[in-house]
Amino acid sequence: MRQLGDGINAKVTWKEITLAGIVTDGGKSKDFETGDWRNSKPVWLAENCKQCLICTAFCPDSSIPVKDKKRVDFEYKHCKGCGICEKVCPFNAIEMKGEEE
Amino acid sequence: MAYNFKEEMNKPERFAGGHRLCAGCGAGVMARNVLRAIDEDDNIAIVNATGCLQAATFSYPYITWEDSWIHSAFENAGATCGGMEAAYRALEKRGKVKEKYKFLAFGGDGGSYDIGFQSLSGAMERNHDMVYICYDNEAYMNTGIQRSSSTSRFTDTTTTPAGSVVPGKPQNKKNLTEIMVAHSIPYVGQTTFLANMKDLNEKTKKAVYTEGPAFLNVLAPCTRGWRYDMADLLDITKAAVETCFWPLFEVENGKYKLTYEPKKKLPIEEYLRPQGRFKHMFKKGNEWMIEEFQKEVDLKWEMLLKKCE
Numbered sequence: 370m371r372q373l374g375d376g377i378n379a380k381v382t383w384k385e386i387t388l389a390g391i392v393t394d395g396g397k398s399k400d401f402e403t404g405d406w407r408n409s410k411p412v413w414l415a416e417n418c419k420q421c422l423i424c425t426a427f428c429p430d431s432s433i434p435v436k437d438k439k440r441v442d443f444e445y446k447h448c449k450g451c452g453i454c455e456k457v458c459p460f461n462a463i464e465m466k467g468e469e470e
Numbered sequence: 471m472a473y474n475f476k477e478e479m480n481k482p483e484r485f486a487g488g489h490r491l492c493a494g495c496g497a498g499v500m501a502r503n504v505l506r507a508i509d510e511d512d513n514i515a516i517v518n519a520t521g522c523l524q525a526a527t528f529s530y531p532y533i534t535w536e537d538s539w540i541h542s543a544f545e546n547a548g549a550t551c552g553g554m555e556a557a558y559r560a561l562e563k564r565g566k567v568k569e570k571y572k573f574l575a576f577g578g579d580g581g582s583y584d585i586g587f588q589s590l591s592g593a594m595e596r597n598h599d600m601v602y603i604c605y606d607n608e609a610y611m612n613t614g615i616q617r618s619s620s621t622s623r624f625t626d627t628t629t630t631p632a633g634s635v636v637p638g639k640p641q642n643k644k645n646l647t648e649i650m651v652a653h654s655i656p657y658v659g660q661t662t663f664l665a666n667m668k669d670l671n672e673k674t675k676k677a678v679y680t681e682g683p684a685f686l687n688v689l690a691p692c693t694r695g696w697r698y699d700m701a702d703l704l705d706i707t708k709a710a711v712e713t714c715f716w717p718l719f720e721v722e723n724g725k726y727k728l729t730y731e732p733k734k735k736l737p738i739e740e741y742l743r744p745q746g747r748f749k750h751m752f753k754k755g756n757e758w759m760i761e762e763f764q765k766e767v768d769l770k771w772e773m774l775l776k777k778c779e
Contacts, residue, residue, distance in 0.1 A: 377531045386530070395536035398488035398527070406493060422479040426667050427704065429498030431487040438476045447487030451494030451693075452701035457665070465701075 399447075403430065407450030409465045413442055417462035424454035424463060475666045481510050482536075489534040491526040494700030496663070496690030496707075500605045501527075501576070503667050504688070505537075507674035513537065513571045515554055519547035519581030522612040522692075523605065544585045548593035548602060551575035555598045572678055573600040579620035580610045583646050594653045594683045601677045604646065605690040615695040619644040623766065624759045625747050627695075632750040637759055642766055650685040651721045657682075659720040661729075662689035662707045669718050669729055676720070689716045697746025709741040714771040719778065726777040735771070738764045 377386065387393075418440070425433040425440055432448035434441050455463040484505035491498045501523060508514060514537040518524040524541050527534035542550040551573050561567040575593075577586050582604035590602055609627050610616040617627040622643045626632040630639040647660045657680040659673035670688065677684035689710055693700040710716040711730065715738065718730040739760060742748040751759040 390530050392528075392531050392533045395533060395539075396486035398529075398532040398534040399486045401488040401490075401529075401532045403488055403490065422476060423665055425479050426475075426503060427499055427663070429491060429493075429495045429502070430489075431483050431485060431502060434483075435479050438480045444487065449493035453494055453499075453703050456701040457704050 402446055404446045404448055407445075407448060408468055409450045409452065410445070410468050411443055411448065411450065411452065411454050412464050412466050413440075414462045414464060417460050419460050419462070421459065423457050423459065427453050427457045429453070473666075473668050473672060475668070478506055478667070478671060481506055484508075484514075484536045485527075486534050486536060488532065489527045490529065491522065492692075492694055492700075494693045494703060495522070495526075496607060496692060496703060497523045497526075497578070497605050499663055499703065500603075500670075500688050500690045503663070503670050504574075504603055504674050504686075507671045508572060508678055513569050515551075515558075515571050515573050516540070517542050517547050517551040517554065517573075517575040519575070519577035519586050520544040520612075521578035521581050522607075523576055523578065525612055544581050546589045547575045547577045547581055547586050548589035548591070551600050551602070552593035552596055552598040555600050559599075573598070574678075575600060575602045577602070577604055578611070579604060579606045579608060579646075580612075580618050582606075583620040583644055584618050590685075591649075591653065594650065594655050594685065596683075597655075598683055599681055601674075601684045601686060603674075603677075603686045603688060605688050606646075607690050607692040607695060608643075609692070609695050611692045611695045620646070622763070624751055624763060626750060627747070637756070638747075638750065645770070647685075647687045650687075651724075653683075653685075654724065655683045655685065656680045657684035657720070657722055658687075659685070660687045660716070661718055662710060662716055663704065664708065664711065664730075665704070673720060673729075676722070680722075695747065697749075698744045702744060706741075706744065709736070709744070712736045713738050713741045713767065715741050715767050717771060717774055719774060726774070728774070728778045738767055 430447045432444045485502045516539045555573045616629040624638040626638045632638040650658045661670045661673045691706045712732045713736045
């Protein structure tokens, strides 16, 4: 059977898709950009951040990565700019800004 | 082991980005935090009933889930999951599968309260070692906000539009959590999102690591259908808990336990006011709707308190 990752993308024809629509590796949606849905952008103010990680828990788009129990900067490729992280942050360490700023 | 939030957040992500759930969607928050509660060394097999979560997390070939996942029809997530678990047990007995698997089914309120109800009930009764997680957003959001049996009375939906004749949905919300308790299964929990996700995390752990069928009901607000500002997710879930509209409790082997009791029960307006779907209830002359809504919440809350004594 054809394995996913062999170049299946939105442009392949029905003849090239896998049997029964099986996908053989997980997390492939990472390749899909949803960051272009955003019209305001969260900015991390690291100096205010106490690393409580509440923002990470509340992100619907897995866009606040955690490394060694500490959050790192936003992954803008998938962030849709909902603003939940700014709202749940107890320390004003996230600010929503216009996309063009 | 005591709950360690940072330890939990440090686990690898099992629900990738790039799915097409709306910005600020409660279902995404639900899925990420449910999966996070599971031991990172455990394999999971997931069944997903048709719904927002299913449609948005698998547009071929872009799968969001890192674990084994199957899309079942709207009406049979319970049966599909139960069947998988039975097949796994048979193969395990013959030594054909060595890895340990946990079985989860996800369904929205449409797939759980209504269309998949018989399948869910059957799977729970047949004692499969699985967890069914209902993410309740109180209507059929994927198809355009049609009422479900989970929709609260007076809610303005596209099939129960509030106007001068119809006051929104005429019927009360069905209580699926209680119906699942009546199945006499080992574990039933009702939860939603609060700041450090402790309640959701601990209930998921109990549900997954209790042998036999378990059911979790998670209130997962929908910014589009409930018409609140998408950044306000936590305010809405907090209000649902503090007004006792959505009490946090669990039932282990028939024993009720309240996992959180608000210090001061807030009036239901706190929950209703920020939501556009209840806007008509605040018009002059419609005060009776709020009174009726409050009465229903009080009744359910008193009944629950008696059971938890």
